[in-house]
Amino acid sequence: MGTRALLAVLWLLHFLPLGVQAALGRGLGALLYRLAGARRRIALRNLELCLPELDAAARERLAREHFGWLGRSLLERGLLWWAPRERLQRLIHVEGEVHLAERSERPVMWLVPHFMALDVAGVAVLLFQSRRGASIYQQQSNPVMDAVMRAGRLRLGNAVIFPRSDSAKPLIREIRQGTGFFNLPDMDFGARDAAFVPFFGVPAATLLAPSRMARALDMVVQPVIAEILPGGAGYRVNFMPPWHDFPSEDALADTARLNRFIEDQIRLHPAQYLWVHKRFKTRPAGEPSLY
Numbered sequence: 001m002g003t004r005a006l007l008a009v010l011w012l013l014h015f016l017p018l019g020v021q022a023a024l025g026r027g028l029g030a031l032l033y034r035l036a037g038a039r040r041r042i043a044l045r046n047l048e049l050c051l052p053e054l055d056a057a058a059r060e061r062l063a064r065e066h067f068g069w070l071g072r073s074l075l076e077r078g079l080l081w082w083a084p085r086e087r088l089q090r091l092i093h094v095e096g097e098v099h100l101a102e103r104s105e106r107p108v109m110w111l112v113p114h115f116m117a118l119d120v121a122g123v124a125v126l127l128f129q130s131r132r133g134a135s136i137y138q139q140q141s142n143p144v145m146d147a148v149m150r151a152g153r154l155r156l157g158n159a160v161i162f163p164r165s166d167s168a169k170p171l172i173r174e175i176r177q178g179t180g181f182f183n184l185p186d187m188d189f190g191a192r193d194a195a196f197v198p199f200f201g202v203p204a205a206t207l208l209a210p211s212r213m214a215r216a217l218d219m220v221v222q223p224v225i226a227e228i229l230p231g232g233a234g235y236r237v238n239f240m241p242p243w244h245d246f247p248s249e250d251a252l253a254d255t256a257r258l259n260r261f262i263e264d265q266i267r268l269h270p271a272q273y274l275w276v277h278k279r280f281k282t283r284p285a286g287e288p289s290l291y
Helices: 003-013 018-035 037-050 056-075 077-082 085-091 118-128 143-154 169-176 209-216 251-268
Strands: 092-096 108-111 133-137 159-163 180-183 194-199 202-207 220-228 235-239
Touching: 003 077, 003 143, 018 037, 018 056, 037 056, 056 077, 056 220, 077 085, 077 118, 077 143, 085 092, 085 118, 092 118, 108 209, 118 133, 118 180, 118 220, 118 235, 133 143, 133 169, 143 159, 159 169, 169 180, 180 209, 194 251, 202 251, 209 251
Parallel strands: 092 235, 108 180, 108 220, 133 159, 133 180
Antiparallel strands: 194 202, 220 235
């Protein structure tokens, strides 16, 4: 299916009740589990590395459940890109200190790990509080998909996004003007500007930037965890209490603490974490690939 046809299907599906979309998304996830062999193997390997207390059958059940949430997150992207503001406000349930950035005299970093409802958290930032938000995004190789993704993320206003390949200077200028930063701290982008920090006991290349940036720009760091709710119940986005003792003078210790926090959140919702990403792709010198 071509990109334009795929986007047309997503656009049509977003009119359906969420419960119907959820059922279709779970079906898509089951299909992907069967057909996307490379991603299935990555997810199973990540689960073996991170949750060794589970036996093979339990890991397979968890991976199948994960692909169900993954299918939903892909299919329901149309809601986030095209649904009216009022519908999204009904579907997204926010909890916690959602207005922290509005009243903070210091710029806020929203620290958002890669759970399946990650993009819902971005929409919640734009819908439920008034502080301007900035984020970094990975440009898509397909220009049509890239344009639609950009438009979808910017359509609610009060936001600016920067390609990962660009200089950080425009982002830093935004933050210094009080713009909040929607930061995704838990992907493997290689060894540059990263350290090997334990993630479920496995050394993982982890960016030191959250700690360093928060310290350099005197930012308040607020974790945000997003969850897809079953069926047509919508989504939950928890704006958690800020970390008053973060950052410290030790960026490595801060990064280890961040990974421990993400581990704790994964154990609460293990099937909704992004297991299909090669989190341990980069290895310390001399170590073999884990995949």
